[in-house]
Amino acid sequence: MPLMSLEKPPAQPGQVWAHVGQPFVGREYDLIVLGAGRMGAACALYLRRLAPRRSLLLIEEGGLPNEDGATLLSPGVWSALTVPPERRAEAQWTRAQLAGALAPDPSLNLSFQARPLLELAAAGGAGWEAVLDVLGRDPAPTLPAGLADLQALPWARLDAQAARYRPGALALACAQAAIGAGADLMLNARAHLDGGGVGIERLSVTNTHQIVVHETHRLRAGRVVVALGAAGPGTVEHDLGLHTTHARAYRQFPRLNHPSTEQTPTLRAAGLTLRPQHGGFTLVPAIHHRDPAGYEPGGGRLTGVPTGLRRETLEDLVAAMDALPALATGALELGRSLMDVPGAWFALPGGDPDGLPRHEEVAPGVHLLLGGPHADTLGLAVAYDLAATVAGTQQRPWAGRPG
């Protein structure tokens, strides 16, 4: 190990408060990050690396990963196909981080797999090829039989650089690496912004499974990063009395029990992404638009029968059935109530269903960090960008976009 420079004091692992049985004495922090999803955990890690002299506390309302957050359910599909050209360098840097640069310790396993993404379409255009040509090349991406109707989808484009990983494992790896680099972590603690600091409620669970506040603290903080996913904009609006343009959308991930292998490419067709997982597919419907404030998701009906899929998701799947006949079979798990189909709220930066990850200083010293639908491909770069901004660093490790 080289000698540490003045900027890099020897990393003493930080402290972890996982439950209220571990006593916590409130203190001042230079930096507090709210939310240990992948965006918050990554930002905490990069902050430890870029500003190692500033004390940091990472606060998470649930466990790690939080089962109610979007991180755990995110598809974890990296592909530069849908990223605007001027953000490609950041996407490539994110890919390198995911592939091992972020957490070289092999115990921090993101299940990273370089696997092509095959997009199929009814109509072609520049950059598209005949699907049979693409499937005939060597090495050929293999398509499970009976999944797609290639006569309905005669055009294809292949992202040979694409990859898959587990966003939940990414959050965990980032949080562990951040702690290893000196960050403190508090789990099971709800936080709110409180002029110049953060109010904390440490939560505990009663015998009757009620969540109760065990104790409260008020911490002063130099800067606060709000990385609460879809709840972030609402938190800064409620706590700071300001208005943002951000919105959120509920996304369900139905299961399709059509056989896949580790080698099956990620597929995209008819507006859906099909991510091979656990020998089948996880379906990722497109986000068409934000959901209105106050909306509570509920199950829809298919020819009168209640399902766990909401109506909007059902419509997307019904519309895709001609192109993807497997959707019209018993392989599709419809569920009977909302509880049966995994789903989560996603932030829509700028209210845009295609909004890119971003950060912004919504009040002096308070930074809102949003992942959203493109977090799989660009999230780490934006988390790094915020950490570098807070650290006062002009340089960015990707080319072509100095901060």
Added chain:
Amino acid sequence: MPLMSLEKPPAQPGQVWAHVGQPFVGREYDLIVLGAGRMGAACALYLRRLAPRRSLLLIEEGGLPNEDGATLLSPGVWSALTVPPERRAEAQWTRAQLAGALAPDPSLNLSFQARPLLELAAAGGAGWEAVLDVLGRDPAPTLPAGLADLQALPWARLDAQAARYRPGALALACAQAAIGAGADLMLNARAHLDGGGVGIERLSVTNTHQIVVHETHRLRAGRVVVALGAAGPGTVEHDLGLHTTHARAYRQFPRLNHPSTEQTPTLRAAGLTLRPQHGGFTLVPAIHHRDPAGYEPGGGRLTGVPTGLRRETLEDLVAAMDALPALATGALELGRSLMDVPGAWFALPGGDPDGLPRHEEVAPGVHLLLGGPHADTLGLAVAYDLAATVAGTQQRPWAGRPG
């Protein structure tokens, strides 16, 4: 009056059942129209004219006009600016109907006013002129002082053909004319589709203001037209166990107490339509996308203060404040709860926020008729088209689009 042909028997006015005190003996009808909003009432009238030998019953759940429907709150702004070229002939025919051809009896007053629509924009293009040129011509549309910032909106286009009217009065006039032409009408009756016919619940109100079912009937019908507005798709889905692609959106119409006169043009700017009404303006926000199934509208907050405007409407108004400074003044009625701001559900044909009115036979003998956001400009032509289809008439009174 000319001699009646065989196709036009002398019009005996139909019967009206306004409340449960008027006894009703169930009978068979050739045609039943569900919903006496403007689409249903107009279709009933055209059906009486095109198929006068077929008995017709028009059924409405509320009064006429129904205070819960979209008809009463629709802006009533006719303008061909946003209609695709191939539908212009229908739009022109609709305008002629509104201007007097539909109900030449002056007692049926739609408050039709030919008034220009002035659209203002930040950026121009083909068909756009400098706003000062448009305002300087003779006769010049006069813009109320302080409403719009012409430096922020330097481009304009004028629809000199535009008009305004009251959609609620249109529904009433159509229903009255339909009764005059022999249609029966039942008010305060809830209806559902029931294989080959219609089930009816005649409603009455108790001393404690509860709505109760007074009596039920089952009527056989040759054909049924479902013209229940935003509730139409849900009704055919629920009653017939089928699925449609239609959706709905909730639209609020906030009041802006900035002075207008009878001569003030209808304005469109920054995504809003400003309809002069009662000496001020009714604001008509754009419909951006459908609302998800199960959504219940609720009031939003502006810098922490509860308002009667939902969040999405607030955002539209906040985004328009620079171009329309009057929105940032006390002239805008924010309300304190949803009850304070008029709003209604609108059908979105095809789930499209810009969907045009349409009809379709969703099951043998069951026709779904949808108005939606363009009903002001194209609704009557589509209601006529359905009536002509049911009557078996190939001809359409507008040129260029034989049915």
